[in-house]
Amino acid sequence: MTTGTLALIIATLLITQAAALLLTGYYRRWQKHKAEPGQVAPPLTAPPSSRAELLRPGGEQTWSGFREFEVQRRVYEDGDRQICSFYLAPVDGRPLPPFQPGQFLTFRLSVEGPGGGQTLTRCYSLSDRPRSDCYRVSIKRVPGSTGAEGLPPGRSSNYFHDHVEPGSRLQVKAPAGQFHLDQESDRPLVLVGGGIGITPMLSMLEHLLETGSRRETWLFYGVRNGVEMVMQPRLQQLAEQHPYFHLYSCFSQPLESDRPGIDYQHRGRVDIDLLRNTLPMAGYQFYLCGPQPMMQSLVPDLEALGIHPADIHYEAFGPASIPGKKPHAPAQQADSDIAFEVRFSKSGRRVTWQPGAGSLLELAEAEGIEVDSGCRAGSCGVCQTRLESGEVGYDTPPDADIESGHCLLCKSKPKGDLVLQL
Ligand SMILES: Cc1cc2nc3c(=O)[nH]c(=O)nc-3n(C[C@H](O)[C@H](O)[C@H](O)COP(=O)(O)OP(=O)(O)OC[C@H]3O[C@@H](n4cnc5c(N)ncnc54)[C@H](O)[C@@H]3O)c2cc1C
Ligand code: FES
Incomplete structure (x- = not known):
């Protein structure tokens, strides 16, 4: 073989290798793109911004x-x-x-x-x-x-x-929002979503599976039937692909077309008996979000079963009182002598607040006083109310900016007697 032929062979091999590398790269990117149907290309018109107030130190x-x-x-x-x-x-x-x-x-x-x-x-x-x-x-x-209420x-x-x-x-x-996955932990998880309460669970689940988490994760998803189920194909695909994820769809009123064992795993609502019979109940962290009746039964039932309250995280999408945590639950012994008068100036009502009464928003709602609320977590600012006199305290600093002379009812508790413009 001549030196020229050898050089030609080496050059051909090098070009083929480079082409193969390029094609593999494109193929991987195409696969990734296919696997992320929700991905949206950044707007082409995106102007580079130099507004430093948007930047955090970490970039x-x-x-x-x-x-x-x-x-x-x-x-x-x-x-x-x-x-x-x-x-x-x-x-x-x-x-x-x-x-x-x-x-x-x-x-x-x-x-x-x-x-x-x-x-x-x-x-x-x-x-x-x-x-x-x-x-x-x-x-x-x-x-x-359309009924008598006609809402x-x-x-x-x-x-x-x-x-x-x-x-x-x-x-x-x-x-x-304070209702979010504890990412520091590697404890097994039970996610319970009722109806539209599935949305935060979807985020937790997608995150866990995307990051390759090996945390044992159960999703109990309560709906009436398969037609109401959100993202059914995606959930089933995730359950098939990930050995650590267990999907438990619970249909309270399955349709004839809903196949037991395939479309749903349990006929009925998500309740404590189902959890007790399905889970070994050891060391789980619980995250719950759903309609009021589901939360009102599950949260106290889990506590009664011996689950530590710190391991039960829950969120409601509207006003929700959980027995045992409701506004007028008896005050704890140590606080029993603490009581402040709260006056609602517009409605002319006076009530006594004790530590068991919860936030000022819960107190007002329990008195039937109409108050606007959104997040109930100190973030949206909707419940901001004028504080005519007195002082309030916050367990954790709220995210929303508070105007001077106002308070966020959903996160605040009185520090003494006070008057609210409500
Ligand atoms: C932290 C958080 C997260 C949430 N996440 C989601 C989510 O992922 N997906 C989702 O769909 N929702 C979610 N919600 C709920 C959402 O914020 C809204 O509450 C919901 O969409 C209803 O708002 P709306 O304006 O459509 O209804 P509204 O107009 O506020 O009405 C709500 C209900 O009150 C009734 N109503 C209206 N006017 C009156 C009246 N005068 N008297 C009595 N009743 C009346 C209506 O008929 C209706 O049933 C979340 C809520 C919170 C707090
Ligand atoms: S309801 Fe959102 S800050 Fe109070």
């Missing part, structure tokens, strides 16, 4: 107040088209800060109603794992009721379903 970016987002796409997630996911990318095109799976976004909407325009503030849980290009929320349409349809949820389209712009506060 992550967060924001205070409201930031403008554009809806990239929307996807119905259930057979009845009552739950719709919205994928949101920031208009400024800068990367999104990570969030804790389980947290929520707060939206400010300008909505036209029969009585004219109004501004609504509503919270929606992030339903996907953290990613730097977009957020996802999944919103259930709240219908009106009107939910304003925000119907606005999202009927008017928010790809290209719509929305004002959004940064992810917040």
Whole structure:
């Protein structure tokens, strides 16, 4: 063989190897793209920003107040088209800060109603794992009721379903909330989602599985039937792919087309007997989110079973009282002599607050006083109320900015007698 032929062979081999490397790279990127159907390309028009107030030392970016987002796409997630996911990318095109799976976004909407325009503030849980290009929320349409009560349809949820389209712009506060996965722990997990309460669980689950967590994870998902189930194919796919994840779908009123053992694992609601009979009940951390009756029975039942309260995390999407933790539960012995008078100046009511009464929001609700609330976690600012006299305290500093002379009812407790403008 001549030197020239040898050189030709070596050159051909080198070119083939380079081409193979390039093709493998493209193939992997294509596979990754396929596996992440929710991924949204960053807007091409994204202007580079130099606003330093958005930067954290670690390079992550967060924001205070409201930031403008554009809806990239929307996807119905259930057979009845009552739950719709919205994928949101920031208009400024800068990367999104990570969030804790389980947290929520707060939206400010300008909505036209029969009585004219109004501004609504509503919270929606992030339903996907953290990613730097977009957020996802999944919103259930709240219908009106026709019975004796004749309640009107939910304003925000119907606005999202009927008017928010790809290209719509929305004002959004940064992810917040204390109900989120304990990422430091490697303890096994039980996630319980009832109805639309599945959304924070989806985020936790997607995050755990994406990061290759080996934590044993059970998802108990309660709905009436398969038509109501959100993201059924995705959940079943995850259950098939991950040996540490166990999906337990519970249908209280299965349809004839729902196949036992395939579409659902349990006929009935998620209750303590189901958990006790299915789980070894050793060392689990519990995360629950669902309708009031589910929470009202499960939380005390878990405690009665000996689960430490610190291992039971729960969130309600509206006013929810849990027996044993409800506003007028008896005060603990050590606090029994603490009592302050709270006066609601507009309604002219006076009540006594004791430590067992919880937050001022819970106290007002227990008295039947109408109060606006959103997150119930000190983040959205909706429950801000004028404090005419007295002082309040917060167990943990709230995220929302509080105007001087005001307090956030959902997070505050009196430090002495006080008067609220309610
Ligand atoms: C932390 C958190 C996370 C959440 N995450 C999600 C989520 O992921 N997905 C989701 O879909 N929802 C979620 N929610 C619930 C969501 O924030 C809204 O509460 C929900 O969409 C209903 O809002 P709306 O404006 O549509 O209804 P609203 O207009 O507030 O009405 C709510 C209900 O009250 C009734 N009503 C309206 N007016 C009156 C009246 N005058 N008197 C009596 N009743 C009346 C309505 O008929 C309706 O049944 C979350 C809530 C919180 C606090
Ligand atoms: S309800 Fe959101 S801050 Fe109080």
